[in-house]
Amino acid sequence: MKLNDFKLEVFFGKHEFTAPYLLTQSDCESMTVKELLALEPGSMDTLLGSRLGYTEVTGSPELRNEIAKLYSNMDKENIIVHVGAQEPIFNFMNVFLNKADHVISQFPVYQSLFEVARAIGCEVTKWTIKQGDQGWFMDIDELESHIKPNTKLICLNNPNNPTGFIFSEAEMRKIAEIARKHNIYIFCDEVYKGLELDGIKRPWFSDIYEKGVSLGVMSKAYGLAGLRIGWIATSDHEILTEMTKMKHYTSICSSSTSELLSVVALKHSNEILTKNLALIEKNLEIADAFFKKYSNLFIYNRPQAGPIGFHKINIEMPIKDFVDKLVEESGVLLLGSNIYDFDGQYFRMGYGRSGFEASLKHFEDYLLSLDLKVV
């Protein structure tokens, strides 16, 4: 298998730990181990007394139980734990797809969601999120026109990275209906779920579709990326069995300490999500004022869900050059649409971090120092 470079991870590898003003991050503000343990009385002693051995390949029963509680129709037998979200994307695509299969992938999207399928040899059709007057939207009817006799999988990311677009529940059910009619599976990366900005919770795809495979993680909405705990939920037991066998070759099992800490976090799921959502809302108010002030320079696509938005800058300079110059000259990190192979002068901005206001101020100062030609 020949994988193309993961453009986003290569770019972050260069800047994420050196740029002082991170304005594009997709994970919510993290917490210390001490802060996390303070949520659950007695958890410090449990942690200190825990043994550092292997855990079950599919994840500890306690953790799978807590994860299953997030769903309406899943129990712990429907869950397999992995290392972060990247491992289950890789493993699922590898056990599920063959090179003769056709895949429809939402676009733009986190690269591995179509790149692994492409590396396997599958034909991949992009189902593109469109820019409208009111922000990003998708044409659900268009989906059916992409279906071919060998379409095996529709791959979605809901809420979406990078656009902050989210399907309504009615749209999700319509997509499930189309997939059911054509006997196609849906893999939905739902790592930003729980951060719906319209206040309306969406279901997980695995809860509404018997051939739905949902991806969840502690990294993003919970802000606990260092735990490296992610999971797959599905009612398809064959997929779970095949993924277990694949995991024997990748990580075998997750870290027992991380599993334990994830149990603590998930027992306080609502509390953590509410806190993170409040910070995103606060940062978005600041962003609202900023984009209003510079409305000639930007098209502001306020995120519908999740901690990121994908906005347009109306300048002549190619977005890649602008973003490179920005980080080199001002230390402010944004992500250009070139990283997503998406046409247009778009950049990703992140709203989940506590340093947002200060980073935005540096961005503004830098913009004012330039002699930008607005087009």
Ligand SMILES: Cc1ncc(COP(=O)(O)O)c(C=O)c1O
């Ligand atoms: C949509 C999406 N899926 C998966 C991942 C990978 O997550 P993790 O770092 O937990 O492996 C990311 C990370 O940015 C992401 O944005």
